[in-house]
Amino acid sequence: MANRVEEAVEKIAEEILANTDYELVDVEYVKEGSMWYLRAYIDKPGGITVNDCEAVSRRLSDILDEKDFIEESYILEVSSPGL
Numbered sequence: 110m111a112n113r114v115e116e117a118v119e120k121i122a123e124e125i126l127a128n129t130d131y132e133l134v135d136v137e138y139v140k141e142g143s144m145w146y147l148r149a150y151i152d153k154p155g156g157i158t159v160n161d162c163e164a165v166s167r168r169l170s171d172i173l174d175e176k177d178f179i180e181e182s183y184i185l186e187v188s189s190p191g192l
Contacts, residue, residue, distance in 0.1 A: 114138040114147070114179055118169075121176070122149050125168050130154060131161070134190045138183070145183035147173075150190045157189035 119136045126133055134150040151157055151165055166187040173179065 111138045117178060118147060118149065118173070121172055122151075122165075122169060125165065125172070126151070131157075131165060145181045146186060147179070147183045148186045148188070150188060152189055152191075156191070162187045162189070 115136045115138050118138070119133065122133045122136060130153040131151045132153060134152050135148075136150070137146075137148045139146055139148075149165070149169060151161065153161065166185060169187065170185055173185070
């Protein structure tokens with residue numbers, strides 16, 4: 110199940126980032142304790158800022174809400190692989 114979610118989110122994120130300086134580094138969907146976490150790691154030349162993470166998170170969140178294919182409740186996190 111986690112792999113299916115990761116693959117679907119990876120495709121969505123790649124489309125979002127296609128015409129930007131951002132690069133999708135990784136996507137992971139993991140259960141920690143009783144909560145599921147959906148994490149997308151992004152990078153760009155010169156590094157990622159909190160504002161970059163927020164902008165990508167908002168776009169990704171909107172599309173995930175629209176498509177609504179993840180059954181479990183989860184927390185979306187977008188960050189840099191260096192953070």
